[in-house]
Amino acid sequence: MLTICSIPTTAQRLLLATALIIPQLAFCQTQWQAKVGVQFPDCLSGATGDQKLASGCQAEQVMAFVPNEIWIHQNDSITWTHATDEGHTVTFLYQPQPATVGAPYPAAQQRPSGAVGCTAYGGATSANNSAYDPSGANGLQCVNSGTLANNLDTYTISFPLQGNYKFTCLIHASMFGTVHVLDPSATLPYQQSAYNAQAVAQAANVLDHLIPDNLPSNGGNPRVFTAGHVVATGGGWQYGSLFRFVDAHGNIISQNSPLIVHKGQTVEFTNVDPVEPHTITFGCPTDDSTCPQSPGPGGFVDTNGPLGSAGDGAHFAVMNGPFDPADEQHRDAGSIDQINSGLLIAQAQDRANGAAPLSGTPPTSVPIAQVSPTLNRFRLTFNTVGKYRFICELHDDLGMIGWVNVVPYQGD
């Protein structure tokens, strides 16, 4: 916490005197510190996903503003330090306060995509050190940092108007915090040292129970899970995700510890993360325009076999080969193999706050009875012996990479 006070100039003193304010009062602005996103273990920034998988670095991602509720004085500012390799934004949308206590709130801005951001209220992104004031009289009605991509990027916002403001990340819709901007004479509940401790405790709380205790095994067929955990606080929602693939015992799958299946077996991949979407992608990723089909990570693709959807909503595909497991790493003009689950994602009815988890998709509140089967699982049958590397297209940069060893039955 850095407090800067300045003695008023003669002109300011005259102005204050006419407003019947004690002219000796100094102007003080406190600069508060907070974090956006945290990762554990925090190591190997800038390394490849394969290196992060091998070392375990950055596996646990905290999708949260910590602390996620801050009380400050009018004209104070807050500096958010981006503390992870996963991109986030710090975004205060246009949220007018009611003119009088008890009056209904005027219409607030709908959650936009990250690219749209604050376009309707200035530029899509806002300069560092912007002032946020939904009235528009003393600052910007909407402030958006844009994507903070690099570890230790910082973004500072000042608050010239009193009020209670919710803020969010335009990449992760279940990630909220609140800033209370109080009268300069108000007593604040916490000092910076208390917020530092809260940040550590909140991140630890988010990472608790990332993997459920009772992942179900499925008879003879192997299963792969992705997992996460949502937490609610007074300041809003926050959550954590394990950016790794785990087996039915909760063990992380890696190149040294692959999932081992027999030829002809079907592996079921299930996303039990309540918020974060993932993909199961073998071969050429669909977010790469040089691949045979590049509809983006939402695309359901199998370029080398039949594909379809089961009655329970799961996608399925067959790995018949020939398939080059190194395709995704060593791609060339001859790369044709591509199997992609599409987004495996919890439906609105299954998410804590009902918000759409992806930037740009509208918030939803859907009655359970009207929702189609949840697409959170994918089944892939392996008919060819070999070692297969797969990725989550959204999170492979952080080490979300898996390995399957398909071995023959004895006597095959």
Ligand SMILES: [Cu+2]
């Ligand atoms: Cu993912």
